[in-house]
Amino acid sequence: MNNTVIAYYPGCSGKGSSAEYDLSTRTVLRHLGVDALEVENWSCCGSSPAHAVDHVLSAALSGRNLARVRSMGHDLVTTPCPSCLSNLKNAAHAVRDDDVRAKVNSLLDEECPTDVEAISTLQFFLEQVGLDTIQEAVVNPMPTLRVVCYYGCLTTRPPKLMCFDDPENPMSMDNILECCGIEVIPFPLKVDCCGAAFGMPRNDISSRLSGNILNMASELEADAVVVACPLCQMNLDLRQNQVNKACGTHHQMPIFYFTQLMGLSMGLSKKNLGLSKLAVNPEPCLARAGVR
Amino acid sequence: MHIGVFVCHCGSNISGTVDCPQTAKAAGEFPDVVYSTDEMYTCSEPGQESIIRAIKEHNLDGVVVASCSPRMHEATFRRTVERAGLNPYMFEMANIREHVSWVGRDKALNTRKAIDLIGMAVAKLRNGTPLFSERFNVTRKLMVIGGGVAGIQAALDAADSGIEVVLVERETTIGGKMAKLDKTFPTIDCSSCVLGPKMVEVAQHPKITLYAASEVDNVSGYVGNFTVQVRKRAVYVDWDACTGCGLCTEKCPSRKTPDPFNELIATTTAINIPFPQAIPKKATINPDYCLQLTKGKCGVCAKVCPVGCIDFEQQDKIEEVQVGAIVVATGYDLFDYSVYKQYGAGKLPDVITSLQYERLLNASGPTGGHVLRPSDGAEPKHVVFIQCVGSRDKSKGRAYCSSFCCMYTAKQAILTKSHLPDSQSYVFYMDIRSPGKGYDEFTRRTQELYGAQYIRGRVSSIHQHGSSLVVRGADTLAGMQVEIKADLVVLAVGIEPSRNSQKLAATLHISADTDGFFMEGHPKLKPVETNTAGVFLAGCCQGPRDIPTSVSMGSAAAAKAMVLFSNEQLESDPQVATVNATRCVGCYKCVKTCPFGAILESEDRWKNPKAEVLPTICKGCGICSVTCPHGAIQLNHFTDNQLLAEVNAICPLPTI
């Protein structure tokens, strides 16, 4: 897979609270011979607040980014963030309707293209890089590391829009990590919600939902939870103490991005994978797994 | 010609939106129409009498009735005009109910349309000719396809009336799904006690020939004279010799063979007899698991068999059977519920189907009738039943109700309580459908006497949590989410037509509805007939049915066959193709397109090539008529001129 160039939309949190996701994704992609070309002058997709306010506004905010991708001469863009992905896909799908496209374009300076497709970097790893290539790059398998994969809501939902993996029992991350020589425990709450954007306005709700996930992970004696979503990661990791306080628990559960573990298995440096940016210290867990 | 037109009011069904008197008056203006009138109910006894009277009084030689669909009453009125001495094919119908009064709202437009349709019928009739049937012999032998309870009933009823019956069963034993059940609702009587004697009767009946482990490969011919090719699958045992002693099954070393009779919750031996009451009670080798057949070494069964009936070289055998009628009773299969990923997709051991649960409840099942859950063999305490899994679910392509799940779920809840007095059952349902004698009382009893808790709502997901299953559902009556920690979950999985039924439909030239169930001849009046003469339906192959209804259908189908066989000879439908030999140039284009091989490459007296139609084989499709450029082959009653007359009646030939 040499010299593949893909358009890459990091998403706002990639420049802030999930900097390590952005960093580790780029690091692993580069290691596998993929150049992630950042979308020029991208802007926020509007996330869930935008579509909670208006579907046309939401499509326009993402539509602007699709237009940016088109202007780079690309017709495929990848993003690590499921929420961004959901909005980009929604916009790309919505503008196929002439009526909606007219409304969206009336908000935009440049027309929203109808031929740009968005996929997640997770899907890109699975379908375009391929498990074989990933497996070949693994130098440091971690057979004693027991993890659960937590996908959250939006990676595969709604299935008609996302067209990726099984909406009830997704296996893409499981398969990638098993390929990386990591033990993946079947996780029944794979697609339950972590509380999403309610961390700030209704912390009571998100704490309870994130708590369920952490409880189940620790009951299954997982060493860590692996995620593919910045919002899930934030709720489970940065807010883990809030969860502990609200639920009366004492979790110290590391929450990795799957790209970080991919990188570790490929022998890439912790620094380039942003491990130090995780709120719950992953070192004890990694030490147990024999990662230095 | 002297044509009479009779316009039916059909109560207010037609006259509500069509001006019948005006229609009749206008019909009187059509050429050759000498009499026209309107009647309240043309199909009623007085209605028919007035047609007969009119034929005699006005010397009619053709009749048009404008009423309902010809698919409804064409046969009725043909008999009526025949009673008055007319040829039954000098009769036409104008469909002014289904195609006019019931679909159009504007009375003036409807009336005009009704008049037009009568004009078309009159035009067609003016180009019609009397047709005469041929008589042919009937093979008084019935084939029943499928040996479940419906097929067994049909076979026994027909055989008891003296008809030879051939019963073809795909599995190695008859009995169907009912043989797997423990008890039946709403009487809680033992399923095998009811069915067992009937199975034995089949085996012993002198008029019944049973072909088990057999399938229908091909069917040709027509009502009264079908030729059926039956494939007898290789079972690697000479059944004529096998005594069913079971010695081979005791010694067979391949003990991990999946057991379909036990719905795959248990294993059996590679050579096996599905269950002790099997009919025929003969051993069968599963070639995928037999060590001799897969690896070429073992042969223990052959060594121990006291009569030497093991035959590893046995091949499939095709036998040809001549029958006069066929009853299809191929039953159902369970919907593949693994598409419900949120219910574990078949991967959670303690989430099982209702039919698997029957085997756990059944004393002859793998647990000897003790309810022990598959994962750890423990007795469950909290048992959750989920209804409508693969029923009434459009998103899974199953919009229909499987009809009997509500009742067997109630039965299973009762049986759970009697097997495990300390247990508690929960039933998630959307609606309780219990419209039968004693049925609703039964579901009430399930709750009132046996304490099953009914929760109105669907289940969103099931996941494993430790050794229990967390069932997350809703109680819409309370308007709350509910969660149950269950030890065992039983899915009332919906039913679908049994596998390969699509292929069988094509073989038999019968049609299937959008869900794949075979189509009955008429939803009300011909529930066990099909649109192919001589082929009848019984049981779940026609739609979800419970046992009593399946049995009734079996009897009804047998009765239909008896009616057919009560005639020494049958009359052929004269609506077949005929060749005008003077026009035929012998290119045989028609021969090439006939799907039934009903046209022969023949010759006339002067050895000129001519096509010839075999009227008993011709099914009257008319494909041939269109292939012939000179119109030498015409389909009776649907001739070019009859159809052109209809066209010209609506759109008259233009003049300059």
Added chain:
Amino acid sequence: MNVLETMKKCIREALPDLDMVMGWEQGFDTLHATPLFMETAEDVDRLILGPTCVQSLAVHLPSLKGKKIGVVVKGCDSRAVVQLLSENLLNRENLVIFGFGCDGVVSLSRLKKKLGALDFIESAEKKDDRLCIEINGEQQDLPFDDICAPKCLTCSRPNAIISDHFAGPQRTPRIPAKGKTALEKFEEKSLPERFDFWKAQMQRCVRCYACRDSCPMCVCRDHCVAVSRNPHFVSQEATASENFMFQLIHVMHLAGRCVSCGECERACPMDIPLGLLRAKSTEVTSALFNQEAGLDQEAVLPLLSFNIEEETIEEHD
């Protein structure tokens, strides 16, 4: 030996075993040829081959079924023979085919348009790609392409594709000239314009049935539905609509069978461009069924067969 002499020799040799051989002889002048039915060796002397041998003799074959017949065929005529064979309308064993490579035939109607009435023809001869003709005392030298039958301009099969005897050299197929065909130009017209066009043409049609009678694929003859009362598809009135109905019956009966010999249009005394209808039908059936008529004796007529999945037909849901 030239082509004609070779052909004569072949025929003379074969004649004793045959009831008759069909060819052409000169008509009332050198521009017109008429069919020649050769039963004796002397008859053979009158045979000609050349640009005036316009008519397809295949048209006579079905009515002679049962006799042992020889027939001289150009490339286009041979396709009719193949098609008739494939439809079981001829017996191959009773047929001897004399083929040759055709250089193109003249179109009298194009010639008429150029020269006016063709009354006093002294001589007509093809020299390379020109036709030299002496008419009303004047010598005319015309490019052959300007006065040949339109079908010859795009002829892809000048040589008989089936023959027991082949005389002379093989001719090279024509590469169709660039530019739109008449059909393509006609199809640029709107539907109402086309309809009005046919209406006007059909008002001119005299229902002489020359188109039908010259068509080698019209095999119903006395039983043609155009004149029958059972079935009664079309009335005898020569109105525009009945004439058009007749023409469209002819189109449908030829669908997948027309061998594009152009005889119908040539035979039409009113010069109605029936070739447009034929060309469309051929275009449609070859696009749908990937099959051209008159090329393969074993072929099954596309309208007598089907595929369960038709790749070229969009499913009408």
Added chain:
Amino acid sequence: MQAITIQEQDNDFRAEVERRSGQSMVECYQCGNCTAGCPFDFAYDLPVSKIMRLVQLGQREIVLSCHSIWLCASCKTCTTRCPNSIDVAKIMDVLRHMARESGHIKERTVKAFEDSFLASVKKTGRLHEVGVALGYEMRTGRFLTDIDLVQTMVSKGKLSIKPHSMHNSDQVAEIFKRFNGGIHE
């Protein structure tokens, strides 16, 4: 509890929900699967299936003034599992739009968060997380929200005081301006 007068149901409401969501309300047969799977049900005042029923009954006031429509996080479990393939989450979205438009704001903090989020995007083109937090606190007066996270975030280098830069952020602001100008309707 008040009785619903069936003949007085607001059919326009139901029609508007159908038009804006592209879903057909009549297809809902009240199986309750949406409620069964909803992760937020414990926090709802009306379960999803009841909201669906009340929309069927044209109960504008009851539906638009409930809390639930603000608490849906669009996790789409309901949409994914609906046996009639109704996009329930989209209906919840549309109801929230309608509630906003008609001034039925039952969850002020949720609205404040959404407003702060969009204000930040409008201002800088990309989301500035600190900006959102500050905006939210200003709007709600809840000045201590997530104060416990600040230290961690700072130490991990995840709290930038300045927004991440992009050119032409005015293009994004322009989208909002046109939207508020109501061009798209």
Added chain:
Amino acid sequence: MPPSNDLKDGGELRIIGFLCNWCSYSGADAAGVARLEQPTDLRIIRTPCTGRIDPLFILRALINGADGVLVSGCHPGDCHYVEGNFHARRRLETLKRILPISGIDPERFKYTWVSASESGRWQETVREFTAKIHALGPAPRMTDVVSRSKDLSLEGLLLQDENGGA
């Protein structure tokens, strides 16, 4: 719900339907039983099978001045006579593609498949086709007067374009 019978422009047009007895005629009956309202223009001719429908019937109807012709049968693969609709599909498609050369609008002819159980689909089909024929308006007739002023030879027709285009 789209308006059904509201074709208030100048009344009915002449639409002929050819339906196979087993699927579409049954389906149309079922639509009647279910009282699925339809426009009234259509007049149905019952045939045993779409394989019985000669394309010449359709041409006859169109030349006689029918404004629309609708053919419907069993879905391919479901034919009561196994192969009838496979033959019909080839014949009808051939006709549909040849029609444009005659100047008859091919949109005036539609063939489709409706099974006995698809009463709703039948209603939709009738509504849509009727609406389409009304949009096309009455069909031009062979008996209408042709303007004699135009040169209606082929050359004339084709030249007119070249001159006009130049």
